[in-house]
Amino acid sequence: MVRVKICGITRAQDARLAEKLGAYAIGLNFHEKSSRVISPADAWKIRKRLDPATEAVGVFVDWKARLVVALAHSLELSAIQLHGDECSAYVTYCNKFLPVIKALRIDSKFSPARLGKYRKASAFLLDASQPGQFGGTGKTADWSMAQKTVEARGAVRPILLAGGLTPENVGEAILTVRPYAVDVASGVESRPGIKDAGKLREFFAEVARANKALSHNS
Numbered sequence: 001m002v003r004v005k006i007c008g009i010t011r012a013q014d015a016r017l018a019e020k021l022g023a024y025a026i027g028l029n030f031h032e033k034s035s036r037v038i039s040p041a042d043a044w045k046i047r048k049r050l051d052p053a054t055e056a057v058g059v060f061v062d063w064k065a066r067l068v069v070a071l072a073h074s075l076e077l078s079a080i081q082l083h084g085d086e087c088s089a090y091v092t093y094c095n096k097f098l099p100v101i102k103a104l105r106i107d108s109k110f111s112p113a114r115l116g117k118y119r120k121a122s123a124f125l126l127d128a129s130q131p132g133q134f135g136g137t138g139k140t141a142d143w144s145m146a147q148k149t150v151e152a153r154g155a156v157r158p159i160l161l162a163g164g165l166t167p168e169n170v171g172e173a174i175l176t177v178r179p180y181a182v183d184v185a186s187g188v189e190s191r192p193g194i195k196d197a198g199k200l201r202e203f204f205a206e207v208a209r210a211n212k213a214l215s216h217n218s
Helices: 012-021 040-047 063-072 089-097 113-118 142-151 170-177 197-217
Strands: 003-006 026-027 055-059 079-082 100-106 123-128 159-161 181-184 190-191
Touching: 003 012, 003 197, 012 026, 012 040, 012 197, 026 040, 040 055, 040 063, 055 063, 063 079, 063 089, 079 089, 089 100, 113 142, 123 142, 142 159, 142 170, 170 181, 170 197
Parallel strands: 003 026, 003 181, 026 055, 055 079, 079 100, 100 123, 123 159, 159 181
Antiparallel strands: none
């Protein structure tokens, strides 16, 4: 069953609705240049109200590794998502403390072999490539390459699919790529950082339909 991670959460009510609809994880974005950036204080207010079974993932872009680990521990995060140009040694260091999701952007030079560079990553997130931006662009990732990557590496580490997912296309994305989970931010928003309840419900309904189709085809 393909799971759902709702990223760019900035409000407690959005986190609660995501939980209610079945999200296995929410993403809290600490990248200072993101339109969905959240302060540690506000992140803690959301984190402490989450069900213990719901994972809280901190999203970071090229921070100092020790600061990432320190903040992750203070907020009792479940995992660290590295969405910048962090090297393999950086991933290895962070993975000593918490599971690491390494985000990789599918650009013209991307190949599934790139995942092998990060041997200590607990999971990978495949996103669209947009120069100068680190996720949340609304641009659709290359599903064909994502599918090849899942086929080549998905049995080794969980692979999440992000990049331009919406209620209108998530079903097709799941049936094409068959990722471990889908990750959405802008596709279920009324404006950056503010989730739209109707779009969230539609998104989860489409994921459920796709999962049902996958189960019938297996």
